[in-house]
Amino acid sequence: MRDLQGLLARLFDVLMIVGGAAVASQIRFEYIEAHTYSMAFVAFAAAFSLALFPGFGVYQSWRGRSKLQLACQVSLGWLVVQGCALALMFSLHRLDYVSRLWFAYWTAMSGGLMIAGRLITHVILARMRNAGMNLQEVAVIGCGRHCDSILRKIERSQDTGFRASVAFNAAPGKRLNTRVPVYDNFDAFVSFVRAQNVHEVWLALPLSEERTILRFVNEFRDDLVNVRFIPDVRSLALFESGVTDLLGQPAINLVASPMSPSAQLQKELFDRAFALGAIIAVAPLLICIALAIKLTSRGPVFFRQRRKGADGRVFTIYKFRSMRMHTEQAGVLRQATRDDPRVTRVGAFLRRTSLDELPQFFNVLRGDMSVVGPRPHALEHDDLYQKVVSGYIHRYRIKPGITGWAQVNGFRGETDRIEKMEGRVAHDLYYLGNWSFGLDMRIIAATIFKGLRHTNAY
Numbered sequence: 001m002r003d004l005q006g007l008l009a010r011l012f013d014v015l016m017i018v019g020g021a022a023v024a025s026q027i028r029f030e031y032i033e034a035h036t037y038s039m040a041f042v043a044f045a046a047a048f049s050l051a052l053f054p055g056f057g058v059y060q061s062w063r064g065r066s067k068l069q070l071a072c073q074v075s076l077g078w079l080v081v082q083g084c085a086l087a088l089m090f091s092l093h094r095l096d097y098v099s100r101l102w103f104a105y106w107t108a109m110s111g112g113l114m115i116a117g118r119l120i121t122h123v124i125l126a127r128m129r130n131a132g133m134n135l136q137e138v139a140v141i142g143c144g145r146h147c148d149s150i151l152r153k154i155e156r157s158q159d160t161g162f163r164a165s166v167a168f169n170a171a172p173g174k175r176l177n178t179r180v181p182v183y184d185n186f187d188a189f190v191s192f193v194r195a196q197n198v199h200e201v202w203l204a205l206p207l208s209e210e211r212t213i214l215r216f217v218n219e220f221r222d223d224l225v226n227v228r229f230i231p232d233v234r235s236l237a238l239f240e241s242g243v244t245d246l247l248g249q250p251a252i253n254l255v256a257s258p259m260s261p262s263a264q265l266q267k268e269l270f271d272r273a274f275a276l277g278a279i280i281a282v283a284p285l286l287i288c289i290a291l292a293i294k295l296t297s298r299g300p301v302f303f304r305q306r307r308k309g310a311d312g313r314v315f316t317i318y319k320f321r322s323m324r325m326h327t328e329q330a331g332v333l334r335q336a337t338r339d340d341p342r343v344t345r346v347g348a349f350l351r352r353t354s355l356d357e358l359p360q361f362f363n364v365l366r367g368d369m370s371v372v373g374p375r376p377h378a379l380e381h382d383d384l385y386q387k388v389v390s391g392y393i394h395r396y397r398i399k400p401g402i403t404g405w406a407q408v409n410g411f412r413g414e415t416d417r418i419e420k421m422e423g424r425v426a427h428d429l430y431y432l433g434n435w436s437f438g439l440d441m442r443i444i445a446a447t448i449f450k451g452l453r454h455t456n457a458y
Helices: 002-027 036-056 067-091 100-130 144-156 186-195 210-219 261-281 283-296 345-353 360-366 379-388 392-397 418-433 437-451
Strands: 136-142 162-169 200-204 226-229 243-246 249-252 302-308 314-320 370-372 401-403
Touching: 002 036, 002 100, 036 067, 036 100, 036 261, 067 100, 067 261, 067 437, 136 144, 136 186, 144 162, 144 200, 162 186, 200 210, 210 226, 261 283, 261 360, 261 370, 261 437, 283 314, 283 345, 302 379, 314 360, 360 401, 370 437, 379 392, 379 418, 392 418, 401 437
Parallel strands: 136 162, 136 200, 200 226, 370 401
Antiparallel strands: 243 249, 302 314
């Protein structure tokens, strides 16, 4: 059944790609049938979609996924597909034969159709599930707050298609706060699950309950029931724990990078595309700023400094120079302070508006940085704060960013008190544990609309 659904989803995408191209040709008053190169372009895009969409999670089960996440994954996947098709047409020297306006219409319409189709299906399924159809009955086995949390999430997310029908209290001394029937007798619980044809058995237990886990797994081993283990690792895991494959064996991430390889690939592709577009868009501004710096103060246009990136690798960061040329004491780095005499008049404006950070888009293109991520600090500050701020080292688990969750929440500028750095690190760790493409879009939007000027930037 799942294979059939995947096949239908792929067929739907191909039809929307071809259909969007045909509709776009009608809007452009150029019939696609008359343009061999346009037809080849569409065929390349359809082929790339079949090859690349699975890597973006487009065909994974929708049950339990947010509509925003689904739309973002489809959008990013479609833009990458179009980028690959463009590159192929360019390499064949046939891009000049394709209407740019038609391409823009086609990209927008096919992307919109693919997203709309999924959202409509999502809404229909959600209403069916809220009406009691297409439901997966769940039996939850657990104890304490972790089990209560799982039961509450099921109850709050009825449109995901899961419904808790029974619970088993593995620690009778602790009461479960739920409205579903609760058993503490093993045989009675097993009989209920089999008699009511429950589809899912979720083991919401701590790792120490090995005997209980094995007992239920062995009991339902020969039943057509999905037995899933949702371990209580909150006291052990730094981030939201996930499962990865190591040498063909499932492994639970306790203290590891919270981003999966596919998520890292999505972020990497978006970063490069966004950085290239940003550099092209602001190229005249970059030239004007460079001239202003050169004409108003002695020294180079760019300021270069060594920073730590992902996995602690050191790289050279670029900024527009905002200070007069001066010599720092070896091993000591003074942060800029309010009314700092070292800051030039042009530099003060650049720092207030964050325009001095624009050259870091070149760092993104080089692969040293990301558009969104924890802000990189000077090496001297890394050495200091790593010893005194809990969790500081985990900022190195992903690439540093031009902007970040901490910056749009007010943690910018000078960190003259340890509390400021603790607040910045706390926001960075929140970003690591809750990353999504949608969160990156929120941060970028907040940076553009309210984050360019800030009272702490000087």
